[in-house]
Amino acid sequence: MKILIAGGGKVGSSLIRQLTTEGHEITLIDRSAGVLEEIMEQYDIIAVQGNSATMSVLEEAGVADANLLIAATDADEVNLLCCMTAHVMNPDVHTIARIRNPEYRDQSYLMRDRFALNMIINPEEEAAKEIARLLQLPGFMKIDMFARGSAEIAELKIGADSPLKGIPLSKLSASIRSQVLICAVQRDGQCITPDGNFVLQENDIAYVTGSQASLASLLDNLNILKRKVRQVLIVGGGRISYYLAKEMENSGIRATIVESDGKRCHELATVLPEVTVVQGDASSQEFLDSEGIENFDALVTLTGMDELNIVISLYGDARKVPVIITKLSHAENNRVLDTLPIGSVISPKELICSSLVRYVRAMQNKEGAAQTIHMIANGQGEAIEFIVDEETKHIGEPLKDLKIKPNVLVVSISRGWNSELPHGNSTFRLGDNVVIVTNGDTKILQLNDIFED
Amino acid sequence: MNYKMIGKILSPLLLIEVAFMVPALALCLYDGSRAAARGFIIAMIATVAVAGILRLLTRNAPAGFYAREGLVLTGLTWIVMSILGCLPFCISGEIPSFIDALFEMVSGFTTTGSSILPEVESLSRGILYWRSFSHWVGGMGVLVFLMAIVPLSGKNEGFTLHILRAESPGPSVGKLVPRMKNTARILYWLYVALTVLDFLFLMLGGMPWFEALCHAFGTAGTGGFGVKNDSFGSYSPYLVNVTTVFMLLFGVNFSCYYLLLLKRFRDVFADEELRTYIGIVIASTVMITLSIKGLYPTLGEAIRHAAFQVGSIISTTGYGTTNTDLWPPFVKALMLFLMISGASAGSTGGGMKVARIILAMKALRRNIHENLHPSEVSRVRFNKAPVDERVIKNLNGYLIAYFSIIILSFIVVSLDGFSVETNISAVLATFNNIGPGFDAVGATSNFGAYGTLSKLVFIADMLAGRLEIFPILILASRSTWTRR
Incomplete structure (x- = not known):
């Protein structure tokens, strides 16, 4: 298929990696020659420099015979205009726009037809939904739902004292008394499809399938069921934090958001009446201590800096916060991080790429x-x-x-x-x-x- | 440096070379020229052996492949293919000296067409075919051919862009379509179609099929090896004119033909490089005709010779119809300019490329302008679009390398004692992949008289000229071979 991608940012480039390996013909549009050059050197694509919302650039990129346009520049308005313009030039092209600003969220769903959009992607909202799901089922690092929730795949890190360790998989169900299946194992950065003779080791990450009930009983039998999350500390007051707080409004989980920017705190306090908003510098451990970090059931680090998120999560682990979720925007070098106790890793761009x-x-x-x-x-x-x-x-x-x-x-x-x-x-x-x-x-x-x- | 991955890609390339030798071998067997057949068989066995050993050594090659590997691969490919490709020449005994055979092969692959042979009519047809076919392969590039038939996929498949850039001429090479494989296929289809067309036109003019085939290969690759001692001297005016047209056609950027197929005529005719190219051709033909009209009985004949020579030099082919050494100095000066300018970027021709000359002139004009108005900010434009400053920077690097190589080679080959005119034209003719020069290396003469050192210099010049200098310079740079 011929696919145009507008914007060579994080989402753009990891999409290109996925889609080129699947054999699609990709044309990338970006304003910056440097970005284009860098991506051209990595992937087998063609690049067009310019503003993706203009007819001349879209024409040069070949919108006339393209099948799909994915607008993922950093400006929502440009993405919308880009999709509308492309639709005028070629009514058959499918368009997908990234809309991140919460203020546009509702209206863009309502005006989908008017904007000529086939799909709207919102990485921050998807990430927030994923985090909310993890908070409701603590113990697993990640849960993926299938068949409208009747089957799930959960990610489970094998600790030093895990009862799953050292038993061949064929004998596993007897010893853990749950109907679950280990469907994949990640070891030393490799993904293995295990057979019955496979034996789990410490630091493996196992992917477990089963119904929701059997996964819950697995947690029970493994004695890793953590107490239900009632208090969550969210570090960083960005868009994900907003969506996450919204998601949890009616779930009985109390959220506290820490944000360093006073103006943003004010905005959040305005739109999120149920949430405690605290202004302060979360990189300071004294500050986290003064907020009583050890009293929270969960810590979610969502600042714009991966390094800061990792450091705060490590500190949370040191203060024995039971559930930790870390957002990483650059998750490519994840293998190094596998051994760090930073809990579940959420990468908005990977979630978006999947969909x-x-x-x-x-x-x-x-x-x-x-x-x-x-x-x-x-x-x-x-x-x-x-x-x-x-x-x-x-x-x-x-x-x-x-x-x-x-x-x-x-x-x-x-x-x-x-x-x-x-x-x-x-x-x-x-x-x-x-x-x-x-x-x-x-x-x-x-x-x-x-x-x- | 990922040597194993380089070897792993080199191995199928050598098998392609063996496949290319098959028709030559078949011709030898058909003609009963046993020595030549033996040469091809031994060369094919040796090449398959080298490919096999490379394959065995590189079974577990790691995946990393980047710009540096791409450039080294390109340089090495051309050297290894030339060394193995010249084996039939020496083993058959038709070119006994290895250095001479290598010179001839490199001259073939780089589409130069300079020869060390005093006469070619006594060579067997298989050898003649192989000489001409090497032009055709070298014209579009063998790595591009590989990319057209197998996907060079991998984790960093973007590296194929570096190969395309290294192997196709021009200051800013791009793909025609997103997938490199499809780009390479389009280029080769256009190339094959134009070659077949040339072959048919030559056949229509009554040229025997074998000669038509060899000349079509030589014209398509803008090479210049012929099958006659006097090149095009004894062919009819029709054949000369057909070849003039096709030489000029192969000197045009192939993306223009692609745009024609897409019916984007306006883009083609607005192309600044194409207009300049046509302008240079017409202006030089007129000036040369005026200078030589006294030497020929009719004006028509003068025009024919002038146009053929302009087409032959600007497209860097190097065929001849007449002894250009007898032409006046002004014409020779014009021809030296045409040698340097060369054909269009993205064509099969060599030289500096018209696009680079346009860009260099525009950058120079901007420099002058900036001296007068120091605070003005201006962009160099090409085809109305602003040119990235990095392209200008690379162009400056290219120009420095270009003239340094010419001067250095000129000094070294002067040791052999030929005239200054001979030496400078020999260096320009090999480095720009033209073929014959003037005086002792002129149309009626050859490069055989030079010493071994000079021949090695010419070999390096031809390779550097064909591969846009940098892949060959990189092979000679110490930081390429040291650990990262």
């Missing part, structure tokens, strides 16, 4: 496209949800008789509100939601791609 890649794949094959895609293990693996339809091969045949590609694992089959862990006698039936996990070596675009034949 954009899903959109692109769905455009590419209208039939049998993925319902949900979640990147796991720093983007090295993918968990993908499909619906079994008339086109699906091998309906009704037991899994044990099917030849499934290596490094692909069927991790859940959901029927209605029930989901089951697949075993040898499980079958696919029409309308089932199927979740598969692959380690990225094999590209799975349709459910039929998992079969060898």
Whole structure:
């Protein structure tokens, strides 16, 4: 497909990485020659310099025969204008705009047709939703939902005293008394699809599938269920903090936001009456102590600086805050951070990339496209949800008789509100939601791609 | 430096070279020229062996591949391919000396067309085919060919841009379409189509198929190796005119043809480089015709010779119809200018490129202007768009390197005792990938008389000229080979 991307920032460049490996033809538009040059040297794309909201630049970039335009410059207004202009020049082009300003949020959903948008992406809002979900189910580092929530994949770090350690996976379910499946393991930066003889080690990150109930019972049996989060300390008063506070308004979690800028504090206090807003410098440990950091159930670091977020999270860990969530904007070098006790890592740009890649794949094959895609293990693996339809091969045949590609694992089959862990006698039936996990070596675009034949 | 990855890409390139030798071998077998056939068979076995060893040594190559690796790969590819490609010449005994054979091969791949052979009509057809075909491969670039048929994918696939930049001529090389593979394919399709067209036009003029094929290869790559001792001297006016037109066509930026296919005629005719190129061609043809009209019986014949020579030099092909050494000094001076200017960026021709001359002149004009109005801020523009200051900076670097190499080579080759005219024209003709020069290396003569040192200098000049200097200079730079 021919895809135009306006804006070579963080989202733009990681999208390019994803989409070029999937074989799309990318044209990048940016104002800065330096940005274009840098990205051109890394990826096989073509670049156009200029303002992406102007007709001449869009024409030069080839909007006339493009299939999709993703406007992700740093200005919402430019993104909107860019999509509208492109739509005028080529009514068939799909447009996606990044809208981050909360003030535009509601109206841009209402005016989607007027703005000619097929999709609106809001990295900060997605990140806030993800964080809220983690706060409601503490104990896991990350939770991805499938089949409208009837199946989940949770990320679990194996600690030094974890009872999961040292047992072959085939014997695991007996010893932990829960119906769950370890579908992928991240070890030393590599994503492994484990088999029954695989043994977990300390510092592995395991991806566990199961229904919500069985995952909750797993937490129970592993004695890692942490007390419910009631008090959360949010460091940084940016957009994610705003959306997060909004998300939690009715959840019974009390939020305290620490922000150094007095004016921003005032704004937040105006729009978020339920939230305690504190003005102060969170990089000062005395200040955090004076705010009583050790009394909070959770610490979420959302400042604009990755380094500061890491340092504050480390301090939170030292003060024994049970749940820690750290936002990192530059998450590429995550491997180094795996060993640090900074809790769950949230990267808004990766969340957005997942949903954009899903959109692109769905455009590419209208039939049998993925319902949900979640990147796991720093983007090295993918968990993908499909619906079994008339086109699906091998309906009704037991899994044990099917030849499934290596490094692909069927991790859940959901029927209605029930989901089951697949075993040898499980079958696919029409309308089932199927979740598969692959380690990225094999590209799975349709459910039929998992079969060898 | 990721040597293993370089080797891993080099290996299939060598197999491509072997595949290119197959038609030459078939011709040798068909003609029964056993010595030449033996030369090709041994060369093919040696090349396959080298490719195999490289393959074995580079099985577990790490993934990192960056600008530096791309430039080194380009330089090494051309050197290794020339060394293996010259084996048929020496093994067959048709060019017994290794240095002479290497000179001939490098001259072929770099589309220079300078020869050390006093006469070519006694060579076997397989060898003649290989000489001419090397022009065709070298014209568009063998790495571009590789990129067209296999995806050089990897984690940093953007490095292919560095290869395109290193192998295609011009101050600012870009892709035609987002995917490098598709860009390379478009370039090669255009190239093949124009070559076939040239071949058909030559056949229509009654040229035997083998000669038409070799001349089409030589014209397409803007090389200049012929199959006759007098180059184009004995061909009919029709064949001369057809070749004039095609030489000029191959000196045009290929992206112009792509734009024509997209029906963007206005963009093509507004192209500043194309207009300047056409302007230079017309102006020099007129001036040369006026200077030489006394030497030929009719004005038509003078125009024909002048136009052919202008096309031959500006496109850096190097075919000849007549002994240009007899032409007056003013014409020779014009021809030296055409040698330096060369063809358009993004064509198969060599030289400094018209685009660079335009840019250099505009930058110079700005410098003069800035001296008069020190506080004025102005941009150099090309095709109405402002030119990035880095392009100007790179251009300055290129010009310094260009003239330093010319001066240095001129001093070294002067040791052999030929006249100043011979030496300067020999350096310009090899470095700009033209072919023949003047006087002792003129149209009726060859480079065979130079000593080994001079020949090595010419070989380096031809490679540096074809690859836009830097990939070859980088091979000679110590920081390339030291650890990062």
